[in-house]
Every structure is written in structure tokens, then in C-alpha cells.
Amino acid sequence: QVQLVESGGGLVQAGGSLRLSCAASGRTFSSYAMGWFRQAPGKEREFVAAISWSGGSTVYADSVKGRFTISRDNAKNTAYLQMNSLKPEDTAVYYCAAKKLAYSVYPGSYDYWGQGTQVTVSS
Numbered sequence: 842q843v844q845l846v847e848s849g850g851g852l853v854q855a856g857g858s859l860r861l862s863c864a865a866s867g868r869t870f871s872s873y874a875m876g877w878f879r880q881a882p883g884k885e886r887e888f889v890a891a892i893s894w895s896g897g898s899t900v901y902a903d904s905v906k907g908r909f910t911i912s913r914d915n916a917k918n919t920a921y922l923q924m925n926s927l928k929p930e931d932t933a934v935y936y937c938a939a940k941k942l943a944y945s946v947y948p949g950s951y952d953y954w955g956q957g958t959q960v961t962v963s964s
Contacts, residue, residue: 843867843939843953850935850958853927857962861922863937863955871895871915874944876951877922879933879960889935890922891944900944905931927962935960 844866853859863875876891890901890911899911910923920937935958938951945951 843870843873845937845939845953845955847935847937847955847958850960852961852963855927855929855962855964857927858923858925859927859960861924861935861937861958861960863920863922865918865920865939867918870918870939873939873941873953875911875913875920876938876940876944876946876948877911877920877935878938878948879931879935880957881933884933886936886948888946888948891946892920893944898944900946902946924960927960929962929964931960932962933960934958 846864849861877889878886880886892899892911896913908926913920937955939953940951
């Protein structure tokens with residue numbers, strides 16, 4: 842069992858930056874691939890970024906590539922999402938998720954989810 846808690850969301854102007862954190866409980870964090878997803882009002886949950894259990898491999902949605910960076914610190918049981926050059930269209934609730942084995946871009950393949958953190962980007 843893994844419990845995930847996101848933090849770091851907030852209100853920021855376009856062009857600004859935020860860093861989201863995802864703190865995980867349990868001693869097996871390093872065996873889970875981690876993903877970040879987001880959901881805007883009236884839209885489906887969409888993939889943002891994912892990272893392998895070791896941190897050696899990452900993948901990004903085209904919409905955030907070059908602006909967002911996913912990372913993890915297994916010693917701290919925490920995953921991060923650094924978001925730069927934010928745009929109003931990045932406004933959404935951001936969720937972190939965990940799954941065994943390889944990462945995935947599909948939300949349905951993740952086993953554990955956090956409660957989400959709101960990110961609002963003003964124009």
C-alpha cells in the first residue's frame with residue numbers, strides 16, 4: 842500500500858514557475874514508477890509526465906515538453922514536478938500516481954493516487 846500526498850500548487854501569473862511535490866508513505870517507494878497527471882474542469886484526466894523507479898528514464902506530454910521537469914528523490918520518498926513558463930492552459934488539478942514496474946502514460950494503469958493539488962495560472 843502506498844499513500845501519496847501532493848503539495849506546492851497555487852496561483853501564479855503566466856510565465857511563472859511552481860514546483861509540485863508528491864510525498865509517498867511506505868518503504869517501497871523506490872520500486873514504483875511515478876506519474877503526474879492533470880485534470881481541468883470539464884475535461885478528462887491527462888498525462889503530464891512520468892519517471893522510472895530509478896529516475897533514469899522520463900517521458901513528457903508534448904504540451905509540457907521543455908517547460909516541465911519530473912524528478913524523484915528515493916531517499917526522501919518524494920517525486921517532484923518543476924513547472925516553468927506556465928501558461929493559462931496549464932490550469933488544472935494536478936495528481937501524482939504510482940505503479941509497479943514500468944511507467945505508463947495511461948492513468949488507468951496506475952495503482953495509487955494522491956488527492957490532487959490545484960494549479961491556477963492567470964493571464
